[in-house]
Amino acid sequence: MIATSSRLHALGQDKRGATIVEFTLIVPVLIGLLLSILEIGYQGYVTAVVQGALSKASRQVTVGNKTAADVVATIKSEVQAVVPAQYVTVSTRRYYNFSNVGKPEKITSDTDPKGVFNIGDCFEDANNNGVYDATPGDTGVGSADDVVYYTVNVAYPNLTPVGALLSWGPTRSVAATTVIRNQPFTSRAEPTNICTKVT
Numbered sequence: 001m002i003a004t005s006s007r008l009h010a011l012g013q014d015k016r017g018a019t020i021v022e023f024t025l026i027v028p029v030l031i032g033l034l035l036s037i038l039e040i041g042y043q044g045y046v047t048a049v050v051q052g053a054l055s056k057a058s059r060q061v062t063v064g065n066k067t068a069a070d071v072v073a074t075i076k077s078e079v080q081a082v083v084p085a086q087y088v089t090v091s092t093r094r095y096y097n098f099s100n101v102g103k104p105e106k107i108t109s110d111t112d113p114k115g116v117f118n119i120g121d122c123f124e125d126a127n128n129n130g131v132y133d134a135t136p137g138d139t140g141v142g143s144a145d146d147v148v149y150y151t152v153n154v155a156y157p158n159l160t161p162v163g164a165l166l167s168w169g170p171t172r173s174v175a176a177t178t179v180i181r182n183q184p185f186t187s188r189a190e191p192t193n194i195c196t197k198v199t
Contacts, residue, residue: 032162032165035160035161035162036162036166038159038160039158039159039160039162039163039168039172042159042172043172043174045082046079046082046083046154046156046172046174047174047176049078049079049081049082049083050075050079050088050152050154050174050176051176052078053074053075053078053079053152054075054150054152054176054177054178055178056074056078057070057071057074057075057078057150058071058148058150058178058180059180060074061141061148061180061182062180062181062182062183063182063183066141067140067141068092068139068140068141071090071092071141071150072090075088075090075152076088076090079152079154083154083156084156087154087155087156088152088153088154089152089153089154090150090151090152091139091150091151092139092140092141092148092149092150092151093137093138093139093148093149093151094127094137094138094139094140094141094142094146094147094148094149095126095136095137095142095146095147095148095149096126096127096136096146096147096191097126097147098147098179098181100126100136100137100147101137101147101149101179102135102137102149103136104117104132104133104134104135104136105117105123105124105125105126105127105132105133105134105136106123106124106126107121107122107123108122108123108124108193109121109122109195117132117134119196119197120196120197121195121196122193122194122195122196123193123194124191124192124193125191125192125193125194126191127191128189128191128192130194132194132196137149141182142182143182144182144183144184145181145182145183145184146181146182147179147180147181147182148179148180148181148182149177149178149179150177150178150179150180151175151176151177152175152176152177153173153174153175154173154174154175155171155172155173155174156171156172156174157170157171157172158170158171158172
């Protein structure tokens with residue numbers, strides 16, 4: 001009996017193997033932390049690459065020798081060094097001036113109800129298509145002196161499985177936008193003022 005209790009006492013005082021137990025408790029936390037840092041760092045890197053590609057492509061367009069297809073190709077070729085091009089979407093919207101970006105065409109003569117375009121109102125047809133547009137931007141890169149709004153979205157799968165453990169979802173997303181006015185390399189059509197008639 002005394003021998004058994006002394007063995008139990010000796011076993012309780014034995015510190016051999018404690019490091020292994022501590023190590024197995026700490027390692028999953030450290031690995032999760034490192035994978036999270038890797039995932040967030042990679043997203044920051046992708047963001048920087050996307051913004052750089054967008055800046056490069058939009059600057060090339062401002063001088064008038066590139067098309068919307070060239071913009072998409074330039075951005076995808078720059079970004080595919082870090083993310084496959086299939087995860088990249090690019091859109092361009094052309095506006096007459098900065099004040100038109102994201103806004104409806106300007107109503108110049110407003111009848112009741114005020115603030116809403118209706119028959120009898122006059123409007124500035126910024127894109128010269130003959131109809132009132134609540135979202136006047138055209139797709140494409142426009143021509144001389146036009147303002148172009150560029151949007152790039154990248155949605156790529158997580159690099160590591162840590163996203164699922166932290167409820168991040170299966171993909172990471174990066175978005176970049178910029179608005180640039182094209183150089184005045186040629187003349188452009190002025191917007192026309194159109195009035196609708198009450199019948």
